[in-house]
Amino acid sequence: MYTINKADGERDLILEHGLSQLESDFVVIRDNKLDKELPLEQMEHLVVCAFMAAMHNRTKASREHHREIWRHPLEVMEDMIQRMKTCNT
Numbered sequence: 001m002y003t004i005n006k007a008d009g010e011r012d013l014i015l016e017h018g019l020s021q022l023e024s025d026f027v028v029i030r031d032n033k034l035d036k037e038l039p040l041e042q043m044e045h046l047v048v049c050a051f052m053a054a055m056h057n058r059t060k061a062s063r064e065h066h067r068e069i070w071r072h073p074l075e076v077m078e079d080m081i082q083r084m085k086t087c088n089t
Helices: 014-034 042-056 060-087
Strands: none
Touching: 014 042
Protein backbone atom coordinates (compact mmCIF):
# COMPACT_ATOMS: atom_id res chain seq x y z
CA MET A 1 0.00 0.00 0.00
CA TYR A 2 2.91 2.38 0.66
CA THR A 3 5.22 1.25 -2.12
CA ILE A 4 5.91 3.87 -4.77
CA ASN A 5 6.41 2.33 -8.20
CA LYS A 6 8.82 4.42 -10.24
CA ALA A 7 8.58 4.83 -14.02
CA ASP A 8 11.55 2.49 -14.48
CA GLY A 9 9.79 -0.26 -12.52
CA GLU A 10 11.92 0.16 -9.42
CA ARG A 11 10.12 0.11 -6.07
CA ASP A 12 10.68 3.03 -3.70
CA LEU A 13 10.05 1.99 -0.10
CA ILE A 14 10.74 5.35 1.55
CA LEU A 15 7.20 5.61 2.96
CA GLU A 16 7.28 2.06 4.28
CA HIS A 17 10.64 2.67 5.96
CA GLY A 18 9.42 5.96 7.41
CA LEU A 19 6.30 4.36 8.87
CA SER A 20 8.39 1.52 10.27
CA GLN A 21 10.66 4.04 12.04
CA LEU A 22 7.64 5.95 13.34
CA GLU A 23 6.18 2.73 14.74
CA SER A 24 9.50 1.84 16.38
CA ASP A 25 9.74 5.31 17.96
CA PHE A 26 6.16 5.01 19.19
CA VAL A 27 6.78 1.60 20.79
CA VAL A 28 9.66 3.04 22.83
CA ILE A 29 7.46 5.91 24.04
CA ARG A 30 4.56 3.56 24.75
CA ASP A 31 6.71 1.23 26.81
CA ASN A 32 8.69 3.90 28.65
CA LYS A 33 6.14 6.65 29.16
CA LEU A 34 2.53 5.87 28.20
CA ASP A 35 2.34 2.52 29.97
CA LYS A 36 3.77 4.15 33.10
CA GLU A 37 1.50 7.21 32.74
CA LEU A 38 4.51 9.54 32.70
CA PRO A 39 4.37 12.96 31.04
CA LEU A 40 5.67 13.24 27.50
CA GLU A 41 8.36 15.56 26.23
CA GLN A 42 7.34 17.79 23.32
CA MET A 43 9.03 15.59 20.69
CA GLU A 44 7.48 12.44 22.19
CA HIS A 45 4.05 14.08 22.00
CA LEU A 46 4.71 14.86 18.34
CA VAL A 47 5.67 11.23 17.65
CA VAL A 48 2.51 9.94 19.37
CA CYS A 49 0.33 12.34 17.34
CA ALA A 50 2.08 11.40 14.08
CA PHE A 51 1.68 7.70 14.86
CA MET A 52 -2.02 8.13 15.63
CA ALA A 53 -2.56 10.07 12.40
CA ALA A 54 -0.71 7.41 10.39
CA MET A 55 -2.72 4.60 11.96
CA HIS A 56 -5.99 6.46 11.40
CA ASN A 57 -5.32 6.58 7.66
CA ARG A 58 -3.76 3.15 7.24
CA THR A 59 -6.85 1.20 6.20
CA LYS A 60 -8.17 0.66 2.70
CA ALA A 61 -11.56 2.08 3.78
CA SER A 62 -9.94 5.29 4.97
CA ARG A 63 -7.93 5.60 1.75
CA GLU A 64 -11.09 5.17 -0.34
CA HIS A 65 -12.97 7.69 1.82
CA HIS A 66 -10.30 10.35 1.28
CA ARG A 67 -10.00 9.48 -2.40
CA GLU A 68 -13.70 10.19 -2.85
CA ILE A 69 -13.57 13.43 -0.84
CA TRP A 70 -10.67 14.81 -2.89
CA ARG A 71 -11.73 13.42 -6.30
CA HIS A 72 -13.75 16.46 -7.37
CA PRO A 73 -11.23 19.15 -6.25
CA LEU A 74 -8.48 17.21 -8.03
CA GLU A 75 -10.52 17.05 -11.23
CA VAL A 76 -11.20 20.81 -11.04
CA MET A 77 -7.49 21.55 -10.60
CA GLU A 78 -6.48 19.21 -13.43
CA ASP A 79 -9.03 20.92 -15.70
CA MET A 80 -7.67 24.32 -14.68
CA ILE A 81 -4.13 23.24 -15.54
CA GLN A 82 -5.22 22.04 -18.98
CA ARG A 83 -7.08 25.30 -19.63
CA MET A 84 -4.05 27.35 -18.59
CA LYS A 85 -1.85 25.35 -20.99
CA THR A 86 -4.30 26.01 -23.82
CA CYS A 87 -4.45 29.75 -23.05
CA ASN A 88 -0.67 30.10 -22.91
CA THR A 89 0.06 28.57 -26.30
